Amino acid sequence: MAEAALFDTFARAPLRFERGEGVWLVTETGERYLDFGAGVAVTSCGHANPHLVEALKAQADKVWHLSNLYEIPEQERLAQRLVEATFADKVFFTNSGAEALECAIKTARRYHYSKGHPDKFHIITFEGAFHGRTIATIAAGGQEKYLEGFGPKAPGFDQVPFADIEALKAAITENTGALLIEPIQGEGGIRTASKEFLQQLRNLCDEHGMLLIFDEVQTGVGRTGKFFAHEWSGVTPDIMAVAKGIGGGFPFGACLATAEAASGMKPGVHGTTYGGNPLAMAVGNAVLDIVLEDAFLQNVRDVALVFRQGLAGIQDRFPEVIEEIRGEGLMLGIKARVPAAELTVAMREEYLLGVPAGDNVIRILPPLVVTAEEAREGLARIERAAEKLQSEKLKKSA
Ligand SMILES: *Cc1c(COP(=O)(O)O)cnc(C)c1O
Numbered sequence: 001m002a003e004a005a006l007f008d009t010f011a012r013a014p015l016r017f018e019r020g021e022g023v024w025l026v027t028e029t030g031e032r033y034l035d036f037g038a039g040v041a042v043t044s045c046g047h048a049n050p051h052l053v054e055a056l057k058a059q060a061d062k063v064w065h066l067s068n069l070y071e072i073p074e075q076e077r078l079a080q081r082l083v084e085a086t087f088a089d090k091v092f093f094t095n096s097g098a099e100a101l102e103c104a105i106k107t108a109r110r111y112h113y114s115k116g117h118p119d120k121f122h123i124i125t126f127e128g129a130f131h132g133r134t135i136a137t138i139a140a141g142g143q144e145k146y147l148e149g150f151g152p153k154a155p156g157f158d159q160v161p162f163a164d165i166e167a168l169k170a171a172i173t174e175n176t177g178a179l180l181i182e183p184i185q186g187e188g189g190i191r192t193a194s195k196e197f198l199q200q201l202r203n204l205c206d207e208h209g210m211l212l213i214f215d216e217v218q219t220g221v222g223r224t225g226k227f228f229a230h231e232w233s234g235v236t237p238d239i240m241a242v243a244k245g246i247g248g249g250f251p252f253g254a255c256l257a258t259a260e261a262a263s264g265m266k267p268g269v270h271g272t273t274y275g276g277n278p279l280a281m282a283v284g285n286a287v288l289d290i291v292l293e294d295a296f297l298q299n300v301r302d303v304a305l306v307f308r309q310g311l312a313g314i315q316d317r318f319p320e321v322i323e324e325i326r327g328e329g330l331m332l333g334i335k336a337r338v339p340a341a342e343l344t345v346a347m348r349e350e351y352l353l354g355v356p357a358g359d360n361v362i363r364i365l366p367p368l369v370v371t372a373e374e375a376r377e378g379l380a381r382i383e384r385a386a387e388k389l390q391s392e393k394l395k396k397s398a
Contacts, residue, residue: 013348020047023367023374025353033348034378036366037355041186041218041331044245045290046367052248052286059282066278068271074281081288085227087236088256092265093276097217097243098132100253103270104241105136107257108178108211109156110264120177123213126162128188128358131180131215131241140180162188163197172204178211178239179204183229186218189359190326190333195233202235211238211261217253221245222291222368224329225301232328245291245368250283252276296368304329306372307364310379318386320393332364333357334382338389346385352378 003012015033017025023046025035038044045052059074066072079091092107094100105123112120123140131137138146139154147153158176160167162185179201185191205212214237219229223245226232230240238261243253252275274280290296308325311334315322321343326333336343340360347354347362355363366378 015348022046022048023370032351034352034374034381036364036378037353038365038367039249040244040355040363041223041365042244042247043249044221044223044368045248045287046369047249049248049290049369051290052250052283055282055286056250056279059279062278064277064279065274067273068276072276072278072281074278074285075276078281078284078288081285081292082254082256085288085292086240086256087258088240089259090257090262090265092255092257092270092272093280094243094253094255094272095251095274095280096132097241097253098134098137099272099275100217100241100243100255101131101137101140101215102134103255104180104213104215104239104257105140105178106270107239107255107262107265108213110269111211111261112177112264114264114266117177119175121156122158122173122175123156123178123180124158124160124168124171124176125180126185127159128162128185128191129159129180129182129215130185130187131182132217162191163193165197165200168201168204172208172210176208176210178213180213180215182215182217182219183233184219184224184328184331186331186363187357189335189357189361190331190363191359192326192328195235198230198233198235205238213237213239213241215241217241217243219331221287222297222300222329223331223365225297225304226329227291227297229328229331246284246287247280248283248287250280252280252284291368299371300329300368303370303372303375304332306375307332307379310376311364311382314379314383314386317383318390321386321389326361327364330364330366330368330370333361334364335359335361338393343385343389346389347382349388350381350385352381352385 016028018028025033109121129141131140139157142159220242239257311325323337324335
């Protein structure tokens with residue numbers, strides 16, 4: 001197969017999708033799958049959303065790429081809209097989530113450098129974190145499976161157990177410049193940092209002159225029912241990394257910061273060739289047209305309730321298969337009592353796609369335009385998958 005010509009880095013399911021429509025993906029042979037993975041929380045507005053398609057096509061007819069040697073009006077407009085809708089004063093556009101994190105890390109280090117504290121470059125992160133696959137972001141994530149074999153771990157990243165305030169306090173030194181956390185860990189298995197914990201992080205940062213960085217690459221752009229997940233807590237960061245949902249499938253990301261936190265980022269100290277190019281910006285503005293509409297986030301919250309209640313019911317009926325339901329909004333996790341891979345396959349046999357995560361969890365991350373009816377259809381499929389696994393398990397133990 002032609003697949004042999006690719007790096008062997010992915011264990012791919014034998015599925016070939018030809019097109020998408022809203023929450024559905026259609027294979028080359030015409031089978032229809034309910035896509036509750038959304039390309040890992042990316043296709044926020046659904047597949048082939050007409051408004052996004054129109055924006056991309058219209059821009060494609062004008063100009064694709066310019067480089068940041070020139071002014072790009074759509075880039076300025078998107079930055080302005082993000083600034084108006086968030087804590088931030090400044091935005092830097094990137095091609096991916098990892099690069100948004102790279103920018104966040106560099107912004108924090110450069111801030112302290114510009115204040116005369118070049119040694120304050122250490123950043124504390126949390127066990128189970130995922131911040132990307134670059135040399136710096138695997139060090140930030142701190143997971144051995146991603147670090148192994150890639151040479152010395154990039155210096156300046158210290159890690160403490162998730163949500164352990166005492167361990168965190170003990171790890172802070174005069175060289176700690178920032179704390180970096182996902183408000184809800186995605187890859188790590190949908191683990192939510194409590195409002196109290198985020199508030200404690202904010203207080204520690206203010207006390208020690210550290211910057212608070214939120215990685216909202218997966219949680220952001222409506223995923224939890226607020227524009228950004230940290231809004232549920234009332235705690236605001238100094239710097240935030242965004243990607244995935246903001247492009248709706250067009251690959252781009254952004255690093256947002258307060259004017260103070262970004263004050264070390266002077267002309268020439270950072271850059272990008274593709275970041276913020278006209279195609280990406282046209283799509284990003286189209287995504288915001290949809291996500292910032294009044295009814296949009298309300299729909300996410302309403303449908304999330306349908307999912308929560310439905311999943312809780314399935315857990316009650318199939319406790320041998322499902323241990324726990326986790327998450328916020330449409331960022332949900334099913335912690336399985338069987339190997340999560342088995343439940344993923346059983347769901348796939350019911351033509352429903354989810355995304356595996358750490359801690360034996362399957363993520364349910366539907367496009368944010370999912371309706372209550374589509375949610376119920378998906379729940380019925382998850383129920384059938386759980387039923388099948390539970391009866392198999394009971395047969396085996398009988
Ligand atoms: C996906 C993800 C990243 C990395 O994004 P890429 O676009 O794959 O580089 C970083 N942080 C979090 C929380 C993510 O979910």
